[in-house]
Amino acid sequence: MFPGFQMGKIYKEKIETHDTLSDGIYFLMVIGVQILISIFNAGLAFGVVWVTSFANGFVVPYLTVVTGIAFWLRTAGLISKTPVISGKLVTVGRNTYSIMMHHVAVFMLVKGIFYLCNCLTPLCAGFDRELFFHDINYVYLAGGTEASKWLYLLARIGVPLLIAERLKKIKAFVRKVTGYDILRKK
Numbered sequence: 001m002f003p004g005f006q007m008g009k010i011y012k013e014k015i016e017t018h019d020t021l022s023d024g025i026y027f028l029m030v031i032g033v034q035i036l037i038s039i040f041n042a043g044l045a046f047g048v049v050w051v052t053s054f055a056n057g058f059v060v061p062y063l064t065v066v067t068g069i070a071f072w073l074r075t076a077g078l079i080s081k082t083p084v085i086s087g088k089l090v091t092v093g094r095n096t097y098s099i100m101m102h103h104v105a106v107f108m109l110v111k112g113i114f115y116l117c118n119c120l121t122p123l124c125a126g127f128d129r130e131l132f133f134h135d136i137n138y139v140y141l142a143g144g145t146e147a148s149k150w151l152y153l154l155a156r157i158g159v160p161l162l163i164a165e166r167l168k169k170i171k172a173f174v175r176k177v178t179g180y181d182i183l184r185k186k
Contacts, residue, residue, distance in 0.1 A: 004065045011069070023074065030071045037064060092157065098164035103156040110155050114140045 021029075041060055080086050092099065111132060118127035124140065131138040142148040175181050 003062065004069065007062075007066060008069060011073070023078065026074055027071070030067050030074075033063070033067045034071075037067070091161065095161055095164045098167075099157055099160040102160035102163060106156045106159045107152060109159070110152055111138065111140060114142070 019026075037060060079089065114124050114127055115129070115132055118124040118129070124142065126144060127140050128138065132140075139149065139152065142151070171181075
């Protein structure tokens with residue numbers, strides 16, 4: 001994937017100053033190319049680890065990379081202009097370790113709460129206890145709606161962020177009381 005990195009550098013150094021298209025035209029072009037790639041190439045899968053199995057030739061993955069980078073560069077530029085959104089994304093970005101470390105446990109916690117609701121109340125009547133105990137990937141959809149997956153997503157991001165915030169406060173308290181930084185590397 002080194003060429004993708006190089007394409008990003010070329011864009012930053014040579015092309016970015018000439019990128020003056022309006023957002024509407026820009027996104028129309030980038031998404032249009034992505035749609036055309038998907039339609040005419042019947043799948044974009046290839047073996048990432050060994051960089052093999054390019055069913056559509058070697059150019060299509062690079063075209064996909066270029067359009068994907070173009071999409072996210074413009075999207076990031078738009079988000080950075082909105083302080084409320086960019087501030088929240090900075091918080092998520094600075095706590096990715098905590099999110100990745102705790103998200104599976106929080107997923108299990110949410111499922112466990114649904115299980116308890118099923119056992120103790122008439123709520124969550126559609127909860128499948130058998131699948132809960134035998135399939136680690138079982139997801140209970142409250143009310144059968146796909147929208148309840150947002151609950152899992154918000155919990156898997158929000159709870160780790162709360163844990164990280166509390167740990168920072170504990171660390172600051174210990175530093176204040178003892179004068180010792182508990183996470184200092186020697």
